[in-house]
Amino acid sequence: MSPKLHPVRGIDGEATINLFVASLEDIRNPKHCPACLTGCLLAFFHNTNGAYLLDNIAILRENHHLFLDRCVAFLTLERDLAELDAASEEWIGCECDLNDALIRKLHDILPKGDEPDINTVSRHVVSVVHAVLQPVREKGGVHKVAHNAEKAAKQGKNVLWPTKPADLLPYGPDSSVRAMGYWIERAPSALWIGLVGSMLEICKRTMIPALITSPYIPEKSIGIVEVPIMVHMVRTAEPRRKSAATPAACLADVKRCAVFFLQLQTFCDRHELLKFFSGQEDFFFRAMKTALDFVRDIARDVKPSTARLDVIGIGETEQEVSYIESVFVTLAATVHCHLGLPFDSKKYTALVLAHSLAVLKTDKDPAIIAFQAFYQLAFHERCCSPGCTETFASLGRKFSLCSGCSRVPFCSKQCLTTAWKYPNVAHKDVCKKIKAVALATKLPSKPAPKDVLQFRDRCRAEIDEADIADIAMHVQRLFKEMSSAFDEEDKIQFLENVSRCETLGIEDVA
Numbered sequence: 001m002s003p004k005l006h007p008v009r010g011i012d013g014e015a016t017i018n019l020f021v022a023s024l025e026d027i028r029n030p031k032h033c034p035a036c037l038t039g040c041l042l043a044f045f046h047n048t049n050g051a052y053l054l055d056n057i058a059i060l061r062e063n064h065h066l067f068l069d070r071c072v073a074f075l076t077l078e079r080d081l082a083e084l085d086a087a088s089e090e091w092i093g094c095e096c097d098l099n100d101a102l103i104r105k106l107h108d109i110l111p112k113g114d115e116p117d118i119n120t121v122s123r124h125v126v127s128v129v130h131a132v133l134q135p136v137r138e139k140g141g142v143h144k145v146a147h148n149a150e151k152a153a154k155q156g157k158n159v160l161w162p163t164k165p166a167d168l169l170p171y172g173p174d175s176s177v178r179a180m181g182y183w184i185e186r187a188p189s190a191l192w193i194g195l196v197g198s199m200l201e202i203c204k205r206t207m208i209p210a211l212i213t214s215p216y217i218p219e220k221s222i223g224i225v226e227v228p229i230m231v232h233m234v235r236t237a238e239p240r241r242k243s244a245a246t247p248a249a250c251l252a253d254v255k256r257c258a259v260f261f262l263q264l265q266t267f268c269d270r271h272e273l274l275k276f277f278s279g280q281e282d283f284f285f286r287a288m289k290t291a292l293d294f295v296r297d298i299a300r301d302v303k304p305s306t307a308r309l310d311v312i313g314i315g316e317t318e319q320e321v322s323y324i325e326s327v328f329v330t331l332a333a334t335v336h337c338h339l340g341l342p343f344d345s346k347k348y349t350a351l352v353l354a355h356s357l358a359v360l361k362t363d364k365d366p367a368i369i370a371f372q373a374f375y376q377l378a379f380h381e382r383c384c385s386p387g388c389t390e391t392f393a394s395l396g397r398k399f400s401l402c403s404g405c406s407r408v409p410f411c412s413k414q415c416l417t418t419a420w421k422y423p424n425v426a427h428k429d430v431c432k433k434i435k436a437v438a439l440a441t442k443l444p445s446k447p448a449p450k451d452v453l454q455f456r457d458r459c460r461a462e463i464d465e466a467d468i469a470d471i472a473m474h475v476q477r478l479f480k481e482m483s484s485a486f487d488e489e490d491k492i493q494f495l496e497n498v499s500r501c502e503t504l505g506i507e508d509v510a
């Protein structure tokens, strides 16, 4: 029997969820008023202190897919600004059946006086979906999602939500991303940006074209970085002023933005990244500078006792700060370097300039090309046997990695055998070297672009330069050889994907 939601305020969680699902059968015309729907979301999500109920979130993921699908549909159904404006004015009156005890209780959850509207509902829906996705992204994004379904089926358990990346974009990437852009334009918040970041991590490149052309998301995602920092500064300057935003909450908000920017940098190529920031460069560098200048101030005020109140997991404050700094420095340096901007220490933080200089110097360094190769091998989701064109998508599963090096995927044993002695690009020539380099550099199995400099430095200290160059050249030959099996159009696409690591500041390998 599946576990029941823990009741809060004496309200039955399952009945509340059924009511919410039924109410949003037609997303555009909910059957209940905003107060009632907000009550539904609060009923099982927060305890009376306002803290998230982590157990209930886990139960939602396992047992209430329809509810979560409705939540996502609510957020991704395309409604433009005019429609959202109209909805927030029209959809306020209550015609709910207050003779029903449950409905009456739900109406009483929100304090009187502050009449909720469609934005209130959306804010709470974002909060629920964000919290549900948090464990997914912490455990490795889309692979985990695909893996979850398999594992659960084997154990006869319920599949955890989302069951597949497309669950997050029910109306397709273009329409869904546009819809979220309208919400964000209307009521920007770090929570929204964090949600888009988590979705991006799971859906990967699916969302990128829509994101970079979104009329609202680029500007709002940059602008929102400074908001929690300002909130904290006001709070520090006027300690008597009442504010709900604790230092922990402010830091969590900055981190939500960092999560988004890290995903953006990971999945965009150079052109996409520049397009995303195009026209907002000054605004962007100012936001990065503000964040880097003040994030440690906020961290100093975080009290350990409040740390776990927020589901994003502030946990080790020092770790969180390093994470935020590393994301912002790497991103700002990459954009700075790609744009060929001057080394102006008044305008840019010293850390960013140092990093940008390093990115510049790394052009054509074999260690960088080798890193690019590792990065590509980790994410390109293809069989690496020359002549084979199978992908994770075409066979509907992940491939095993070569057991020798644990880095190179093959769709079958036979493909590994073919690749092992393939003329000119025999895997046996590099298998041991790949393993040795990965071990010596402590390279994660899914490297992030920010790992590149550490990788390069460890290569210099630990590895014979000739071996590095050998791996770099080998993988370039391999990708060329692999692409020759495709027809012309696919070949171009493949080589484009291979050169997608340009975010690292490297030229095409093709």
Ligand SMILES: [Zn+2]
Pocket: 032, 033, 034, 035, 036, 093, 094, 095, 096, 107
């Ligand atoms: Zn009502």
Ligand SMILES: [Zn+2]
Pocket: 383, 384, 385, 388, 389, 390, 410, 411, 412, 415
């Ligand atoms: Zn194959």
Ligand SMILES: [Zn+2]
Pocket: 402, 403, 404, 405, 406, 407, 408, 427, 431, 432
């Ligand atoms: Zn191998």
